[in-house]
Amino acid sequence: MFEARHTMDAPTTTSADKGPSGGGGGGGWFTPRKKPQTLPSEDQEIPEGSRLAAMRPVGRHTPDADTEQSRIRRAAPGTASPDLPLAQPEPSPGAVAPAVSPNETRTSGGPQPEGRPAPPVPVLRSAPDPRTSSDAVLVRRTMAEVGPVADKVTSYFYALLFVRHPDLRSLFPAAMDTQRDRLLKALLTTAEHIDNTEVLVAYLKNLGRGHRKYGTRAEHYPAVGECLIGALSKYACAIWDEETEAAWVRTYTTISQVMIDAAAADELLAPAWWYAEVVSHDLRTPDVAVITVRPDQPYPFLAGQYAGVETPWWPRVWRHYSFASAPRPDGLLTFHVKAVPAGWVSNALVHRARPGDIIRLGPPAGTMTVDHTTDSGLLCLGGGTGIAPIKALVEDVVEHGERRLVEVFYGARTGHDLYDIDTLLRMQQSHPWLSVRPVVDEQTQLRLPDAIREWGPWNEYDAYLSGPPGMIRSGVDALRHIGVPSERIRHDSVEELVLAGGGAS
C-alpha cells in the first residue's frame, strides 16, 4: 500500500472504493484528535517487541487502543483537528516541473481532470512550525541512519505487517520486490520534503488517491504505522529514543491524515478503478504495441497525464502508462507499451493482450499538461515510447484551436524504433505550426538532448520532456544550460522513472 508513484510501467498508488470494483470506504477513520501532549516518560518506554505489541490498529480497535501506548488514534472522517496540520492550496495545474519528485509528486496535487474538481482537503500548516522542524530533523536523521540497511528495513517492515496483519497480504502482489522499493521511495520522498508543505501535501494527496485502487482503507493505516515504526526503531536503534518515536508518530499521523482525507474526497468523485476492454492491439515493432481500450464508464483526464494499468495475468501489479491521445469524443484511451526484460505488465500487454481482454485502470495523475493560459511555444522531447504523452499534448493544442508553435523532437535508437513517426508527420502536414524532427541515434551520433542545442533559441518556449530517466536528466541539463528557466521545464518524476526500472514501458 504505501507506495510512491509514477512512471511508466511502474506500480502506482491510489484510493478508496466505490466504483466498479471500488471497495468501500469502510469505517474506522483514523486521525489523531490531537498531537501527543507529552512524550512518554522513560518508564513508559516499552522494549521494541512489546511496544509493537502494544500498538493497535484502529481497524482492530480494542478498549485500550487509545491508551498512551497507542498514539495513533482514530477520528471522524475528514476530521481536521485544530492542532493538526492544516491545508494549503493545491499546486496550480501545469505549474510544475518537478525535477524531483513528489510527483505522484510530480504529481500529486497535480491538475484535476476537467469535470473532476479538486477535492477539499485538510492540509499542513503553512506557517513555519518549530515542532515540525524539529520533527523533520529527527525524521531525516532516522532515514540517514537506516539508509545503508534500507533493504533490511523494508523487508522487516513487510514481514511484521504480514505476520501481524495477515489479512493485509492480499492487498499486495505475489512478488514484493518493486513494492519494497516503493515503500522506501515514499519514505524518502516524505523525509526529503517534510518542510516543504506544498510539495509534500500534493504528493501525499496523490498517494492517498492512488491507494484506492489497491483496496486500501482508512483502518489499514495504523497497522502500517505500527510496523513502520517497529522496523525503523529496530534498525535505527543507535539513535532511536522517545523523542524520535514521537516525531515519527506525529509525522506518520499527519501523512495518514492527508492520504485518508484525499482518498475520501476522491471517493465522492470517481471510482477507485475502471475496467477497460482492449479494442485494438497494434504491434508496431517486435517490442512495442499501441493498445486502445474502452473504459467501462467515462474516464476524465488531461493530455499529458498517465494512469496505472493492471492486467489479468499479474493481479495487483500496476504499471503506469501515459495516455497517447488527448481525450476523445468516443471515450477510447490509447497507450504505447514497450515490452522490457522483467517487465511483467509490459510483456503481458505487448505479447498476451488481445482485443476482448479486460484490464483495470487507476485514476489519471500527472502534471505534465499544457498551460492554456499562455500562447508560448511548446518544445517537446519524446524519447522512445516517451513520445506517447507528447502526441497527446500536440492533439490537445490542436483541439484548443491554438496556433502556438510546437516543436517535437522524437528520439529513437534506430529508424525502425520510430514506430509512431508516420502519425506525427501526418499531423505536421495538417498543422503548419507543428514541426516534427526525428533524431535517430545511429544516424546522427546525437542523442535527443544534444539535438535541441542545434536548434532554438528556446527561451520563449515551455519545454516538455518524456522518455528514459537519462534522457530527462540530460535534457533538463541541456535546457537549463541554454537558458530555459526551470519553471518552464516539465516532465514526469525522474525518480519514479528510475524506480520503474528505467525502460519499463
Ligand SMILES: NC(=O)C1=CN([C@@H]2O[C@H](COP(=O)(O)OP(=O)(O)OC[C@H]3O[C@@H](n4cnc5c(N)ncnc54)[C@H](O)[C@@H]3O)[C@@H](O)[C@H]2O)C=CC1
Ligand atoms: N510508455 C509510455 O507511456 C511512456 C514511457 N516513458 C518512458 O520512456 C522510456 C522509453 O524507453 P525506450 O523506448 O526503450 O527508449 P530508448 O531507451 O530507446 O531511448 C529513446 C531515445 O531517448 C534518448 N536517450 C535515451 N537515453 C538517453 C540518455 N541517457 N541521455 C540522453 N538521451 C537518451 C535517445 O535519443 C534514445 O534514442 C521508458 O523509460 C519509459 O518508462 C515515459 C513516458 C511515457
